[in-house]
Amino acid sequence: MSHRTKWKMQRALGLELPGLGKPGALEKRNYPPGQHGRDRKHKISEFGAQLREKQKLIFHYGLREEQLRRFVRVAKRVQQGGNWAEALVGLLERRLDNVVFRLGFARSIAQARQLVSHGHVLVNGKRVTIGSYVLRVGDFIRLTEKAGGEMTEDARTSPRLNLPSYLQFAAEGTNTHGTVLSIPGNEHIPFEFNLRQVAEYYAKRGV
Secondary structure (H helix, E strand, O other): OOHHHHHHHHHHHOOOOHHHOOOOOOOOOOOOOOOOHHHOOOOOOHHHHHHHHHHHHHHHHOOOHHHHHHHHHHHHHHOOOOOHHHHHHHHHHOEHHHHHHHOOOOOOHHHHHHHHHOOOEEEOOEEOOOOOOEOOOOOEEEEOOOHHHHHHHHHHHOOOOOOOOOEEEOOOOOOOEEEEOOOOOHHHOOOOOOHHHHHHHHHHOOO
């Protein structure tokens, strides 16, 4: 996905999505793209609001629609009778590509996914090459010796986001390996977001 396309997505949604990488999408043009973007002031419908919240998840985490639907189904299965929407957040935030990003090993989730797919990330000492792999509490994530050097130095010395409370570096002064401390919740999503509207969107579609 091109840099220009990423910025258009964020302008259309009216907020920056950290997972897309470089900040500043709304600094110069904080209105929707298009010839009449600056003049659009119409009230968004209920469906439009639900769709917008769902699109935030898709764009930030770099998912396809069917991938997100699959996570919704898994969340409902593991949280029977409970708040499956909160369970969905816990699954998305514990995806390996997202955790690599949140640990500051990469500037974007797409870059983190590339690190994973190229075999530069170890989970509990074993190489995992699937970005959608969902980590468990206590899992230990480490960059390979090669990736822990110049390859990721810029990202690690200037991370896109602060380290969330559900993650921890393995030791003070190190930034090449970390641990999942707990199940992340809605408060850990790094942008303004309405989880209830996503739940309503998929409930109406029988997912």
